[in-house]
Amino acid sequence: MELYLNATSPYARTARIVALERGLAAAVALRWCDPWADDAALLAVNPAGRVPALVTDDGTALGESLLIAQYLNARGSGPDLLPAAALAEVLGHAGLGQGLIDAAFTTVIARKHQGSAADTGVLGQRRRRAIMRLLATLEAHERTARGEPDPLTLGDIVVGVALDYLAFRLPELDWPSRHRELATWHGALRGRESFRQTAFV
Numbered sequence: 015m016e017l018y019l020n021a022t023s024p025y026a027r028t029a030r031i032v033a034l035e036r037g038l039a040a041a042v043a044l045r046w047c048d049p050w051a052d053d054a055a056l057l058a059v060n061p062a063g064r065v066p067a068l069v070t071d072d073g074t075a076l077g078e079s080l081l082i083a084q085y086l087n088a089r090g091s092g093p094d095l096l097p098a099a100a101l102a103e104v105l106g107h108a109g110l111g112q113g114l115i116d117a118a119f120t121t122v123i124a125r126k127h128q129g130s131a132a133d134t135g136v137l138g139q140r141r142r143r144a145i146m147r148l149l150a151t152l153e154a155h156e157r158t159a160r161g162e163p164d165p166l167t168l169g170d171i172v173v174g175v176a177l178d179y180l181a182f183r184l185p186e187l188d189w190p191s192r193h194r195e196l197a198t199w200h201g202a203l204r205g206r207e208s209f210r211q212t213a214f215v
């Protein structure tokens with residue numbers, strides 16, 4: 015399999031962590047690319063021009079991080095990241111994380127193109143309120159209350175990547191000092207080898 019990615023994409027990082035957690039490191043070749051430069055190889059496999067994109071061994075191209083995560087989870091081995099017995103809970107948790115990634119990523123891109131005006135407009139303020147609500151919901155989440163993300167699920171991975179991305183790109187929010195329980199939970203997750211190997215730099 016081939017995974018198209020770049021180093022700062024939270025979406026691509028989710029796919030990569032799932033591959034590592036499911037024992038697929040050797041089975042997935044990493045194809046580094048710049049999605050913002052209309053990379054020809056990426057466009058050939060994903061006309062949306064976005065990372066991550068996965069090409070399976072039979073040549074099928076998949077876009078969208080959560081669909082790729084589902085595919086890799088089905089192909090790999092070891093503890094199931096999408097256990098059937100808790101599917102709704104895991105997907106609900108993953109959705110909160112994906113919402114946080116979307117709001118943070120859109121903020122970063124809007125700033126890049128519009129400068130600080132991006133934050134003061136109607137959409138910028140909506141994004142900020144969404145981030146604050148999502149953080150408060152995750153702080154009170156039953157998964158957070160467990161203290162440790164064990165056994166690991168796709169929800170934990172997406173939420174963990176979202177929190178890392180917030181600290182990486184929107185450090186002024188200083189989410190860990192406002193959400194102590196979430197920070198403790200996240201600290202345990204960040205120590206995993208799959209998170210360490212894929213850290214944002």
Ligand SMILES: N[C@@H](CCC(=O)N[C@@H](CS)C(=O)NCC(=O)O)C(=O)O
Binds near residue numbers: 079
């Ligand atoms: N919903 C998509 C979002 C993917 C996405 O927006 N990726 C960004 C990088 S973080 C990208 O490739 N952007 C390039 C573009 O939008 O042209 C997913 O979950 O995979």
